[in-house]
Amino acid sequence: MALNLSAPVGDKNRITKPDAKSGEGKFKPVKNAPADVELVRLMLKANGFANIAISKKCDAGLIKDIRSFQKNALGFKKPDGIVDPGMRTWKAGLAKLQAMIANDQKVAVYEVKEEGKTKQVEVREFEAKEKALKHEILSKANMMLGQAETWVDFCNDVEKTRQAEDGMMMAIAEFTMSTLNDDTDPPWTPILNARSEAGSLKALVNRSKPDWAKIQKQDAKATRVYNTGQKAFDKFIKARIGTASKAVFTLEVVRETSFTVIEVYATARLVATKGMNPVKAHAIAAAGTEAMKSSAGQYGEYLAGNKVTWEGAAKKVALDTMFAGAAGAAGGKLGGAFLKGVAGKVAAQLPGKMFQTFSQKSLTVFMEKVFTTTIGQEMIKNAAKEAIMLFKPLVEKGRAPNQKEFTDAVVKILSGGIMASGPMKSVSQFGSNYVANSQGFLAQKLIPRAMDSVWKGDLVKKYGADAVEEFAKKHGPKIYADIAEGLQDKVFVAYANKALESSDGTQSAKVLQKTMEEAMRKDAKLRKELTDMVEKQAEAKLKKLEKAK
Structure with a gap:
């Protein structure tokens, strides 16, 4: 210069x-x-x-x-x-x-602490070490995040298989494994927590000016949660291998697939030729198909030389037929109080780490709406079918399940696979990011708009237009950001819960965020409080500048 x-x-x-x-x-x-x-x-x-x-x-x-x-x-x-x-x-x-x-123009230095001692380090040396440390921790975060994503992808594939996306017989095999051993259910909470914490660590390291105190704390937390996720996933895999080796899969794939085709065909024929309600048609087709399958099974036992009596065979065929018919009809018979009860219990079992900022009331309202949609009704129907079939051994021993047992069974089945559904992925993404996104919205849009009149009003009268204009340009953005970041998370929770309650699961995370921001924009009380906070800070700083002159 x-x-x-x-x-x-x-x-x-x-x-x-x-x-x-x-x-x-x-x-x-x-x-x-x-x-x-x-x-x-x-x-x-x-x-x-x-x-x-x-x-x-x-x-x-x-x-x-x-x-x-x-x-x-x-x-x-x-x-x-x-x-x-x-x-x-x-x-x-x-x-x-x-x-x-x-x-x-002299060489700038930083004061750093190493092993409890303070020493000065040239900027170039400090930046070189910081770059190396950043690379090291970022590599570790990427490794943990990538591994956690692999776990999640594998478990999503398991859930897809359970929903018969890979064929009916694969779904039956997965269901059988789950029934034999609860440890074969995907460990959603620990692996999703591992993914979330690794993602948070990566985000902290990727900032232009990393906060190393926060990074050190998050690194320790992410590592601990990752190790927990690794143990849970290893246990899950070992349980699947062990259960598969012990289970005797006498499902006779060709035979089972043939009966499944007959059931689907019979349902379609009853609807097409008799004009029958699809629920009723499915119930009749399922009952008839199960009667054939069960009768064939009893006859096979007889031909194999096993002891079969007319009374025992008739009882088994009747029971199998009854349960198949009940499962087939389940889709059209569930709603009202039952649906609300299931929604509340499913909401209560959602992973705490992912949904802790939402209230139980809002999650329940959301789940009730999800279960009224087409995809939600399908989930309820399939879960009810599986639950009914689970109680066959109990009824065969002479006791029917009570309402609580049936509801709990439906909830368990739903909870096992619901996290892989589109609605829950959107809400999880929204819940993970709405605080940071809302802080940005306040700092960059809502507060600056609310402050336009203030910069031109009382402050100008006290300190002059030039001083206020210069101050607003230089210090305004930082004050806005400080105010937004200083707000407690609970300030945002109420708006997030309202956005969640307005959703039925068909909205994306981006739409939910927009709904929340619109609610904040319309809240005159919130705007007034934010404006007062900014004006107070601005006036205090302007006074100091005025005195310094």
Whole structure:
């Protein structure tokens, strides 16, 4: 930076005249060129005006500071508030300006602590070590996140198989495994927690100015949660292998598949030729198909030489037929109080880490709406079918399940697979990000709009338009961000819960966030509180700046 002025800086209404005795020639017009203004501000800063803003604009505040410097440092009886190139005011301040710039050009250092000792490290060395550490932790975070994503993908595939996306027989095999051993159910909570914490660690490290204290704390937490997820997944895999090796899969795939085809065909025929309700048609087809299958099974037992009585065979065929028919009809018979009860219990079993910011009431309302949609009704129907079939052994022993047992069975089946559904993925994504997203919305949009009138109102009357305008440009964004980030999470929770309650699961995370932001925008009380907080901070800082001058 060249330490000379191209033209005078300061008050354009010059009150002084050239002094012939000092050899001064005719004064040049005051131009206030941006580069010259910035240089004068730096000169004043070097000469004790610590609170002066470094900008390229000449305002009343700068002229006042120039006059103050002329009076106090040079003894001017009539300070004109102008710095002329090469003349007394400029020459008087130049030495300290040169010293300040020379000092700033020295090698900068950081103070760091290593093994409890404080030492100074050159910026280049510090940045090199920081870069290496950042790479190391980022690699670790990516490893943990990638591994957790692999666990989640595998468990999602298991759930898809249970929903018969890979064929009916694969679904039957998965259901059989789950019935034999609860440990074969995907460990959703620990693996989703592992993915979430690894993602948080990655986000912290990826910031332009990492907070290493937070990173160190999150690194320890993410590592601990990852290890828990690893153990849970290993246990899950071992349970699947062990259960599969012990289970005797006498499902006779060809035979079972044939009966499944007959059931589907019979349902379609009853609907097409008899105009029958699909639920009723499915119940009849399921019962008839099961009767054939069960009868064939009893006949096979007889041909194999096993002891089969007419009474025992008839009882088994009747029971199998009854349960198949009941399962087939389940889809059209569930609703009302039963549906609400299931919604509440499913909501209560959602992974706490992923949904802890939502209230139980809001989650229950959301689940009730989800279960009224087409996809929700299908989930309820399939779960009810599985639950009914689970109770066959119990009924065969002479006891029917009560309402609570049936409801709990449906809830368990739903809870096992619901996290892989689209609605829950959207809500999970929304829940993980709405605090940070809402803070950004407040800092960048809502608060600045609310403050427009304040910057032009009372503050201008007290401190002047130029001072307030400059202050708003320089300090406004940081104040907005500080206010938004300083709000407690509970401030946002109420809006998030309302957004959740308005959803039936068909909305994306982005739509839910927009719904929440619109509610905040319309809340006049919230806008007023935020405006008051910003105005209070702004006035306190403006007062300090005013006193410093």
